[in-house]
Amino acid sequence: MINKTVANVREACEGIEDGMTFMLGGFGLCGIPENIINELVRRNIQNVTCISNNAGVDDFGLGLLLKKHQIKKMISSYVGENAEFERQMLSGEMEVELVPQGTLAQRCEAARTGIPAFYTPAGYGTEVAEGKETREFGGKMHIMEKAFEADFSFVKAWKGDEAGNLIFKGTARNFNPAMCGAGKITVAEVEELVPAGELDPNQVHIPGIFVQRIFQGEKYEKRIEQLTVRKK
Amino acid sequence: MALSKEQIAQRIAKEVKDGYYVNLGIGIPTLVANFVRDDIDVEFQSENGILGMGPFPFEGEEDPDLINAGKQTITALPGASFFDSAMSFGMIRGQHVDLTILGAMEVSQNGDIANWKIPGKMVKGMGGAMDLVASAENIIVAMMHTNRAGESKLLKQCSLPLTGVACVKKIVSNLAVIEIRDGKFHLLERAPGVSVEEIQKATEGEMVVDGEIPEMKF
Numbered sequence: 100m101i102n103k104t105v106a107n108v109r110e111a112c113e114g115i116e117d118g119m120t121f122m123l124g125g126f127g128l129c130g131i132p133e134n135i136i137n138e139l140v141r142r143n144i145q146n147v148t149c150i151s152n153n154a155g156v157d158d159f160g161l162g163l164l165l166k167k168h169q170i171k172k173m174i175s176s177y178v179g180e181n182a183e184f185e186r187q188m189l190s191g192e193m194e195v196e197l198v199p200q201g202t203l204a205q206r207c208e209a210a211r212t213g214i215p216a217f218y219t220p221a222g223y224g225t226e227v228a229e230g231k232e233t234r235e236f237g238g239k240m241h242i243m244e245k246a247f248e249a250d251f252s253f254v255k256a257w258k259g260d261e262a263g264n265l266i267f268k269g270t271a272r273n274f275n276p277a278m279c280g281a282g283k284i285t286v287a288e289v290e291e292l293v294p295a296g297e298l299d300p301n302q303v304h305i306p307g308i309f310v311q312r313i314f315q316g317e318k319y320e321k322r323i324e325q326l327t328v329r330k331k
Numbered sequence: 332m333a334l335s336k337e338q339i340a341q342r343i344a345k346e347v348k349d350g351y352y353v354n355l356g357i358g359i360p361t362l363v364a365n366f367v368r369d370d371i372d373v374e375f376q377s378e379n380g381i382l383g384m385g386p387f388p389f390e391g392e393e394d395p396d397l398i399n400a401g402k403q404t405i406t407a408l409p410g411a412s413f414f415d416s417a418m419s420f421g422m423i424r425g426q427h428v429d430l431t432i433l434g435a436m437e438v439s440q441n442g443d444i445a446n447w448k449i450p451g452k453m454v455k456g457m458g459g460a461m462d463l464v465a466s467a468e469n470i471i472v473a474m475m476h477t478n479r480a481g482e483s484k485l486l487k488q489c490s491l492p493l494t495g496v497a498c499v500k501k502i503v504s505n506l507a508v509i510e511i512r513d514g515k516f517h518l519l520e521r522a523p524g525v526s527v528e529e530i531q532k533a534t535e536g537e538m539v540v541d542g543e544i545p546e547m548k549f
Contacts, residue, residue: 126379126416127402153414179455180402188454188532197454199418200378201462208417219424224443224496227461259395269396269413270380276415293346306414312333321395325402 100295102187103263103313106254108138111286111314115144118171119250122207122278123151127180127324130271131287132255133161134316135211148172150247152203152274156186159322168192174199174247180324199227204274209246210311215244252282255316256305258288260298263307273305280309288316301320332524334547339473340390341366341549343432343503352376353454353462356433357401359473363432374410376428378459383411383419400459420459423467431467433460435474435499437489440536441494442499442511444472445491457494462493476504476533483535485509485516508528508547515539520547 105111112135115121121139125131136155139147140163149170155162164170165183172194178184187193198206199221209217218241222228232243254275257268265287268274279285292315307313334342336359344366347353354376355361364386367373374383377399393404407413414422422428437445437465444464447457464470467509470490477483484500502509508520516538518530523546531538 126400127398128381129398129402146385172415175456176454177458180521185454197456199457199461200416200459204420205415219359219462221424221462225461225493227457229548262432267413267415267421269394269407270377270398272379272415274416277417323393323404324392324398325404326371327405328390328393329387331387 100262101268101307102261102315103307103310104292105312105314108134108288108317109157111135111255111288111312112142112243114284115139115142115251117145118150120148120281122247122249122252123149124254124273124278125151125153125160126270126273126277127142127153128155128160128322129313130255130267130273130275131155132253133319135253135286136160138164139169140167143167143169146171148174150174150207150249152200154175154178154181156180156324157183159320160265172196174198174203204277206244206247207274207277207281210248211277211279214246216243218243219243228319242283249282250284252278252280252285254278254287256289256292256299258293259287259291259296259313261295261313262273263287263313264303265289265310265311266298266306267304276305279305284311285309286312288314290316290319332522335524337362339505342508342547343413343471343473344368345549346501347430348374349373349428352427353432354378354384354428355428356460358434359403360432360434370380376422377405378416378423380414380416380419381407381411383408385411386498420462423459426466429462429469430472431471432473433463435447435472435484437484437491438472438474438499438502439484439489440511440516441456441484441514442493442497443489444499446494448492450492460494464498465524466499466510470499470501472499472502474502474504476506476530483533485534485536487536509538517541518544519530520545522547
């Protein structure tokens with residue numbers, strides 16, 4: 100067993116520098132690496148490019164980095180929940196690349212699986228296709244999209260073991276698996292870290308080979324963005 | 332009478348057939364789930380990673396790790412499955428989802444759709460809409476026929492940045508059910524009490540009216 104554990108979030112974030120590109124898992128506030136985001140805020144890391152489906156809300160998730168103007172560029176599919184984001188984007192303080200959600204996921208998946216580029220019909224004939232190579236397959240037009248390049252992938256899983264194997268829960272899985280192994284270094288934070296041998300290998304979602312560092316997060320707020328319930 | 336949003340959803344629910352996997356967009360499309368007949372088997376897909384999405388949880392039973400694409404707390408029905416975003420859009424691009432229902436700000440008579448951006452005003456992003464419209468074979472758009480100023484949203488050509496080209500096949504609006512074929516709108520059904528003339532007036536694009544147009548049934 101190759102042990103991937105690090106003691107805490109500080110050790111897990113060793114080597115991060117201003118100007119780097121980070122991938123961050125999560126959909127809305129669901130399945131985001133909360134402890135790592137807090138550490139990025141604490142270290143006041145500057146001019147970073149963040150690849151993340153969303154940008155958090157004003158006072159949680161990536162919104163915390165936005166508020167401190169740490170983000171130079173965001174690459175996302177949907178940013179509607181964050182007023183500060185919209186302000187920084189429209190004023191030109193922050194650069195934004197909007198990417199169709201499936202293309203975003205596939206550009207991560209391509210990066211981690213060694214595929215430099217791929218063709219997708221998503222965005223053909225729209226401004227997303229501007230400047231991109233197009234090609235017809237089976238009578239349908241496609242655009243070429245490239246794999247992302249990132250320095251770090253920051254992901255969050257439900258359970259993990261010392262070997263870096265990961266299991267996700269519910270829809271908190273989302274972008275996390277596709278980002279594992281997509282950045283040069285993948286750091287996973289988990290709610291529960293167990294010794295090797297305790298996870299059933301049949302149930303592992305992401306094998307430890309895609310993960311370089313793993314730690315158990317100190318605490319999880321797991322904020323709900325839109326609480327919708329029905330009466331009993 | 333023009334339809335309410337609930338009635339639009341109710342009419343669209345009739346298009347949902349036994350054995351369908353269905354992706355519902357945010358807004359009116361979400362309401363469709365409430366009107367699907369309970370004697371047929373349908374599974375709802377939410378692109379953030381669930382098939383077999385159920386209703387909202389009971390108070391106190393919400394799980395922050397279980398949400399839909401609108402970030403609302405949901406439940407998982409028996410037979411549900413979870414998966415990651417790359418697989419989710421693999422399902423969509425691979426045309427395994429039978430029906431996609433989404434909203435629109437504008438639709439053109441050749442089936443172009445715009446629903447993600449108003450330049451300089453609203454830039455929230457396309458989310459999964461571009462992937463959905465580019466790959467789905469069977470797309471129904473739920474929309475209001477006109478904007479608040481009374482201007483048509485069913486146009487010769489979209490004025491807003493496009494989400495996808497020549498992809499919409501059917502529209503259910505507050506006034507009508509319309510099919511898009513051969514680069515034209517074709518009027519299929521009228522909302523109860525709404526005349527063909529009223530629909531014609533609210534439609535900027537070219538619309539074919541062939542014979543007697545029946546009223547919608549729910």
